[in-house]
Amino acid sequence: MTMKQKIVIEVPLHCERCKKKIMTICTMADGVTSVTFQREEKEKVVIIGEGIDAAGVAACLRKKVNKYARLVSVANDT
Structure with a gap:
């Protein structure tokens, strides 16, 4: 389990186009159940799911959307 x-x-x-592209990339990753955006001090995308390759998603975002995509945290959500 x-x-x-x-x-x-x-x-x-x-822009809105970047946001859509990010959403598409994140939702296509295996195991993803939800993707949301947070806009506090910095723009962040929050991905929730099971068995997600976090480094792979970050690398894909760097390659396809923005050179600056930094993996902030990976935590087990209860």
Whole structure:
């Protein structure tokens, strides 16, 4: 049984097109159940699911959307 994960990736959101692209990439990753955006001091995408390759998602975002996508945290969500 895999644990539910909460992954936070910091990624600048320049426009609505970027936001849609980020959403598409994140939702296509295996095990993802929800994707939300947080706009506090920095723009962050919060991904929740089971068995997600956090480093792989961050690398894909860096490659396809923005050179600056930083993996902030990966935590087991209860």
